[in-house]
Every structure is written in C-alpha cells, then in structure tokens.
Amino acid sequence: MASDLDDVPGVVRQGLNRTGTRVEVYIKEQMVTNGRKTYRLRATDLP
Numbered sequence: 001m002a003s004d005l006d007d008v009p010g011v012v013r014q015g016l017n018r019t020g021t022r023v024e025v026y027i028k029e030q031m032v033t034n035g036r037k038t039y040r041l042r043a044t045d046l047p
Helices: none
Strands: 014-016 022-035 038-046
Touching: none
Parallel strands: none
Antiparallel strands: 014 022, 022 038
16 A cells, blocks of 8 residues: 655655644645645644
8 A cells, every 4th residue: 555655746844733743744736826836735743
C-alpha cells in the first residue's frame, strides 16, 4: 500500500497548530488558479 506522502512535491514546513501541537505540513497537491499557485495542505502530528 502506498504511503499518503509518496506524492508530496517535497515541501515540508513545521509549525504549531492552534492548540500548540507540533505539526508538519506537507504539500499534497499543487493547483494553478488564475496564474497563481494554490496549495492544498495536510497537517500531520509529529511524534
């Protein structure tokens, strides 16, 4: 079974979510809208 992250374009950002939990944000999908790049993000809790 393929991992959800197999198709990540390679941009990973770390940060804190609203509750202060550390998360990694992976770029899951890259869409082009009106000539601008729009990213769909998925946040995953870090261990």
